[in-house]
Amino acid sequence: MLILACTLLVLLLILPFVPGTRELIKRRDAAPLYINIDYHKDPRYFAVSCKKLFLGSLKTPITVGEVRDVMLSKEEKVQIVGTVHVPAGSVIENILYVVQHLESETNVSFEKEIYVRGTARIGENNRLQALACDGDIHLMKGTKFFRWLDAEGSITVEGPCALGVGATCSGMLSLTRQCTFMKLYGFPVSVNVDPALLREDDTLGGESVIASGSLPLRDCSAIPASSRLNCDIISSKSMTIGEHAVIQGHIKTHGNLAIGAHVTIVGNIFAEGNIEIGLQSHVMGTIFSQARVLLKQGVRVGAKNRIKSVIGKKSVALEDNVIVYGFIMTEGMGVVV
Amino acid sequence: MEMVILALRGYLLFTIVIIVIYFIRHYVFTLNRLFGEQRIYYHDIIDSDLKTISVLVPMHNEEKVATNILDLLVQSDYSKDDIEIIPINDFSADKTQEILDNYASRYPYIKPLHRYTGDRGKPAALNAAIRIATGEIIIVFDADYLPPKDILKSIAVCFNDPEVGAVMGRVIPINTRQNILTRLLDLERTGGYQVDQQARYNLRLMPQYGGTVGGFRRKVVDDLGGFNTKILAEDTELTYRLSINGWKVLYANRAECYEEVPEKWDARARQIRRWSRGHNGVMFRYCLPLLSSPYLSFREKIDGMLLLQVYCVPVILLTGLMNSLALFFLGEMEMFSGVFFLIFIGAYSNFGNFAPFYQVGTACLLDGAAQRILLLPFLLFNFFFNMWYITKGFVDACIDVVTWRKTKWQKTERFRNGANKESVS
Numbered sequence: 147m148l149i150l151a152c153t154l155l156v157l158l159l160i161l162p163f164v165p166g167t168r169e170l171i172k173r174r175d176a177a178p179l180y181i182n183i184d185y186h187k188d189p190r191y192f193a194v195s196c197k198k199l200f201l202g203s204l205k206t207p208i209t210v211g212e213v214r215d216v217m218l219s220k221e222e223k224v225q226i227v228g229t230v231h232v233p234a235g236s237v238i239e240n241i242l243y244v245v246q247h248l249e250s251e252t253n254v255s256f257e258k259e260i261y262v263r264g265t266a267r268i269g270e271n272n273r274l275q276a277l278a279c280d281g282d283i284h285l286m287k288g289t290k291f292f293r294w295l296d297a298e299g300s301i302t303v304e305g306p307c308a309l310g311v312g313a314t315c316s317g318m319l320s321l322t323r324q325c326t327f328m329k330l331y332g333f334p335v336s337v338n339v340d341p342a343l344l345r346e347d348d349t350l351g352g353e354s355v356i357a358s359g360s361l362p363l364r365d366c367s368a369i370p371a372s373s374r375l376n377c378d379i380i381s382s383k384s385m386t387i388g389e390h391a392v393i394q395g396h397i398k399t400h401g402n403l404a405i406g407a408h409v410t411i412v413g414n415i416f417a418e419g420n421i422e423i424g425l426q427s428h429v430m431g432t433i434f435s436q437a438r439v440l441l442k443q444g445v446r447v448g449a450k451n452r453i454k455s456v457i458g459k460k461s462v463a464l465e466d467n468v469i470v471y472g473f474i475m476t477e478g479m480g481v482v483v
Numbered sequence: 484m485e486m487v488i489l490a491l492r493g494y495l496l497f498t499i500v501i502i503v504i505y506f507i508r509h510y511v512f513t514l515n516r517l518f519g520e521q522r523i524y525y526h527d528i529i530d531s532d533l534k535t536i537s538v539l540v541p542m543h544n545e546e547k548v549a550t551n552i553l554d555l556l557v558q559s560d561y562s563k564d565d566i567e568i569i570p571i572n573d574f575s576a577d578k579t580q581e582i583l584d585n586y587a588s589r590y591p592y593i594k595p596l597h598r599y600t601g602d603r604g605k606p607a608a609l610n611a612a613i614r615i616a617t618g619e620i621i622i623v624f625d626a627d628y629l630p631p632k633d634i635l636k637s638i639a640v641c642f643n644d645p646e647v648g649a650v651m652g653r654v655i656p657i658n659t660r661q662n663i664l665t666r667l668l669d670l671e672r673t674g675g676y677q678v679d680q681q682a683r684y685n686l687r688l689m690p691q692y693g694g695t696v697g698g699f700r701r702k703v704v705d706d707l708g709g710f711n712t713k714i715l716a717e718d719t720e721l722t723y724r725l726s727i728n729g730w731k732v733l734y735a736n737r738a739e740c741y742e743e744v745p746e747k748w749d750a751r752a753r754q755i756r757r758w759s760r761g762h763n764g765v766m767f768r769y770c771l772p773l774l775s776s777p778y779l780s781f782r783e784k785i786d787g788m789l790l791l792q793v794y795c796v797p798v799i800l801l802t803g804l805m806n807s808l809a810l811f812f813l814g815e816m817e818m819f820s821g822v823f824f825l826i827f828i829g830a831y832s833n834f835g836n837f838a839p840f841y842q843v844g845t846a847c848l849l850d851g852a853a854q855r856i857l858l859l860p861f862l863l864f865n866f867f868f869n870m871w872y873i874t875k876g877f878v879d880a881c882i883d884v885v886t887w888r889k890t891k892w893q894k895t896e897r898f899r900n901g902a903n904k905e906s907v908s
Contacts, residue, residue: 162860170663175854178659178669181739183631186560189529331529362645364729378645380729382780396645414643418687432530432643436522453531459523473529 189331189473190314193278193296200224200243200261200278210245222258229264247281265299276310282317301332321464327480334448334471337464337482362395369393371406384419396431407442421458435459439476441468448472491810498803505796506839508789512682513842516849522685525644526637526737533565533639537618537701540570541608545626546578547897548743552628553586553593561635563592567618570626572597573608604891605694606710606717613701613709622698627897629657629741630696637738638698648703648730649721651680652696652738658898661746666858667865668744668751674843677850680734688786689726689779690734694718695742703730714768715890716761723769726787729778746898752872754895759876760883762794767884797873 169175188194203216203224210228215221218241225240232238234251240258242248247264250256255273260266265281268274271288277295285295287305294310295301300317303309306324312331313319319332320339362378369375371388377395379385384401387393387409394412397403402419405411405427414431415421421435426444432455433439433447439458441447448454448471456462456470460478464470474480538556542549549570556568570583572595583595596612613621620642624630634652641650653676659669683690692699694717704710707724710717722732745751773779773787810816840859847856883890 165857166859166861169854169857170666173660175852176660176666178657178741179655179673179850179852181631181655181741183555183629185631185633187529187633187636380646396643398644398646414645416644416646432528434525434528434644453529455528455530457523457527475527477523
């Protein structure tokens with residue numbers, strides 16, 4: 147009995163180490179966690195990667211009209227076309243490689259990715275997965291992307307559209323009301339903008355200087371209207387900034403931040419709470435919130451030839467005439483209101 | 484005799500209270516990572532106007548690894564107009580100086596600093612380099628690290644937040660395949676970064692600057708008097724000095740970088756003993772300043788205190804274990820019966836090392852590395868090993884405080900047995 151009990155005790159002591167010993171011998175998970183040493187952040191990564199796959203798979207001479215089996219992420223059928231006009235109500239099941247231009251009528255459903263070497267004009271109420279385009283993209287109302295779209299030129303959205311997880315381009319990205327998005331990248335991203343608004347930076351205005359120096363202004367809950375500050379502002383609570391104020395410095399609040407109309411901020415804005423930027427205000431730096439961001443009518447972020455970001459974890463809402471030079475991102479709902 | 488038994492009982496209760504407090508702390512962190520709200524990372528920000536940076540790489544006899552890190556830093560995607568790389572040759576007697584001069588002749592932004600006079604050691608070397616650095620931000624890597632192309636941007640962009648004084652990235656061991664020690668250290672690091680540091684970032688507590696794969700504002704650290712050369716844990720000291728002066732330390736989980744962990748138990752013993760000595764030295768100095776800082780919230784102070792005591796807990800545990808043995812042989816262990824006994828056992832088994840088993844397991848799951856969870860029981864050996872050497876480090880720190888003796892920097896031995904960029908591709 148004693149021998150049995152001792153054997154049982156030894157077995158129970160050894161038992162927890164058996165699976166680990168097996169892993170030590172077999173080394174199924176012994177490799178270091180993977181880091182891509184060559185990773186370089188690119189907001190247009192999806193399109194760059196997709197085009198690389200396409201061009202790599204279509205190295206041999208192509209013929210317009212052929213359907214070729216190519217190895218993308220898996221073996222796929224790619225339909226090669228010249229200029230194509232897709233009639234209303236069509237369902238395109240293959241991947242499309244469009245050598246020239248793409249135009250679609252209403253209610254077309256593209257089930258797979260599309261790579262257009264010319265321009266793309268997508269009709270009303272289309273359904274698309276992903277669209278990479280070497281020219282400009284023009285979207286009519288009601289179009290829905292399930293993944294992403296990218297253009298080497300510009301993207302123009304004529305009506306309410308769902309832009310998937312990302313709409314990126316190297317030119318201007320023009321949106322209209324009720325568009326939804328998660329990531330946007332353009333120079334600039336704009337909403338119903340009057341071209342006259344795409345002007346150079348404002349000169350700084352403002353009146354009395356209420357704070358200036360290398361030390362930050364701490365725990366201030368309100369900056370009066372028309373103030374001028376030349377320092378960083380750090381607040382452990384919510385804060386408001388009155389209209390026509392000019393702040394040359396960065397702002398950080400641990401609560402919400404409400405900025406009035408016609409305010410100029412020459413710096414970055416960070417908040418743990420919601421950020422609301424008032425009418426016609428101009429922020430020269432990045433806007434980052436762990437909650438929501440609302441850019442009211444006429445707000446401008448960044449400047450020409452600079453890249454800045456507007457990031458709101460829970461949502462980003464853009465009103466008419468907003469202009470953002472660079473990147474907009476949210477993990478929640480991005481919407482033009 | 485009754486007084487002795489009473490004291491022993493009191494100490495045992497104290498030990499259990501401490502363990503339960505840390506158990507709750509780590510449980511909260513683990514639950515946060517599994518079910519809590521995750522704050523988004525600053526590295527999602529794309530900004531064309533990043534600050535100028537100086538990358539400091541302290542090196543003492545680093546001929547085995549110097550070229551690896553310099554080759555990778557040269558490939559960084561940070562604008563070369565905004566960067567200077569200062570490898571610090573700290574009293575090297577091997578070919579380190581020759582290697583650095585060779586790189587300097589090829590890349591104008593590599594500006595080696597050769598030190599053969601003054602104090603030796605990382606804090607003194609960093610102070611010397613900070614004095615000649617011109618970047619607004621200082622980013623530090625140890626010589627055995629392998630920084631990815633984008634990591635400088637990922638760290639530098641965090642300083643767009645005006646409240647951030649220092650940023651810490653994530654360290655990932657590269658030489659995990661070597662032996663059981665490297666695999667256990669990998670588990671420890673995984674739990675420490677993927678759950679512990681990230682949860683502290685999520686909960687707006689006090690993430691720790693770890694002295695490498697991280698950066699700080701040059702002017703701020705310069706204004707605060709640079710690094711204290713009498714303290715071995717200059718990183719922990721900077722964390723507290725910044726925090727009590729109103730600056731935040733930010734953890735950037737996506738700023739990942741490979742490091743080489745010790746492959747021999749004696750090298751690990753020296754490393755953990757040095758960490759314990761340094762960290763406990765900081766604990767002796769910063770408890771009161773932390774509690775009296777006007778810039779920290781109540782929960783930041785609590786977390787700061789628990790972090791400050793973290794190298795003290797294994798000492799309390801070891802003495803608690805000895806204490807419980809004494810009570811057992813004195814026949815006084817009946818105080819722990821029923822529910823209390825369960826708490827006693829539960830508390831002991833819950834506290835692994837710096838990261839309990841549930842925290843390490845969760846971290847492995849989050850990293851998608853489920854098979855290595857099977858190694859968790861082996862952490863028991865690491866636990867007793869660490870407990871012993873941390874206790875020795877604690878004694879060293881106590882002697883430092885009493886005698887005011889001068890601390891001597893001990894470099895961790897490098898191995899580089901195939902642990903380079905190619906070994907993970």
